[in-house]
Amino acid sequence: MVKIHSVETLGALDGPGIRTVIFFAGCPMRCVYCHNPDTWQGGEERDERELADWCVRYKPYYGADGGVTLSGGEPLLQRDGAVKLLTGLKERGINTAIDTGGGIFCPDALKLSDLTIIDIKHPDESVFKKITGVEQTALIKTLEFLRTHKKRFWVRHVCVPGLTDNAQDVLKVKAMAKGAEKIELLPYHTMGVHKWEKLGLDYPLKGTPPLGEEKLRELNELL
Numbered sequence: 001m002v003k004i005h006s007v008e009t010l011g012a013l014d015g016p017g018i019r020t021v022i023f024f025a026g027c028p029m030r031c032v033y034c035h036n037p038d039t040w041q042g043g044e045e046r047d048e049r050e051l052a053d054w055c056v057r058y059k060p061y062y063g064a065d066g067g068v069t070l071s072g073g074e075p076l077l078q079r080d081g082a083v084k085l086l087t088g089l090k091e092r093g094i095n096t097a098i099d100t101g102g103g104i105f106c107p108d109a110l111k112l113s114d115l116t117i118i119d120i121k122h123p124d125e126s127v128f129k130k131i132t133g134v135e136q137t138a139l140i141k142t143l144e145f146l147r148t149h150k151k152r153f154w155v156r157h158v159c160v161p162g163l164t165d166n167a168q169d170v171l172k173v174k175a176m177a178k179g180a181e182k183i184e185l186l187p188y189h190t191m192g193v194h195k196w197e198k199l200g201l202d203y204p205l206k207g208t209p210p211l212g213e214e215k216l217r218e219l220n221e222l223l
């Protein structure tokens with residue numbers, strides 16, 4: 001069984017093509033700018049086989065590029081469930097993707113993924129820990145594994161004004177992302193703040209403005 005926060009039947013943002021996105025509950029990280037803190041706890045227990053069968057009904061919509069993305073929270077926190085679900089999807093001929101924050105190293109799941117989308121929250125070890133609350137080890141191992149096994153992967157980096165939008169850091173992210181098919185810089189936004197308030201949590205980045213378009217354009221030029 002696997003604990004699921006929610007499912008988006010036909011999304012177009014988490015990986016190529018039209019995809020079903022399965023948001024796993026639970027995350028080992030506590031990113032200061034998390035826009036999904038409601039996924040940290042709770043969730044509904046689902047059977048992996050039943051979930052894979054359910055995805056089959058959307059197969060006609062996936063087309064050549066689409067499929068199913070495991071997201072979260074952190075999908076790799078529930079290692080066994082993630083591996084079982086990915087195996088079930090592959091058996092049913094469905095393209096798979098994992099959207100991970102880089103907090104858990106799970107080679108068995110990575111092997112079963114056609115595409116891994118991985119965040120680099122910050123290139124420096126100490127700042128990484130300050131932002132996420134965890135060590136960088138799992139991220140480094142995952143990136144190494146993806147390169148060694150010639151797996152397809154994309155890297156994402158959220159640019160927060162004054163925290164992760166420094167040009168030198170973005171260049172370091174680029175170096176760490178060696179082998180990635182693409183690097184996406186995501187502008188920090190404040191759309192998740194109300195979720196923190198709703199959960200009775202103090203939002204650590206109170207007062208930080210969203211990243212401006214001009215700054216994002218400048219940073220993208222570095223890539």
Ligand code: SF4
Nearest residue numbers: 027029031034073101
């Ligand atoms: S890894 Fe994702 S879900 Fe987990 S705390 Fe960070 S932003 Fe939130």
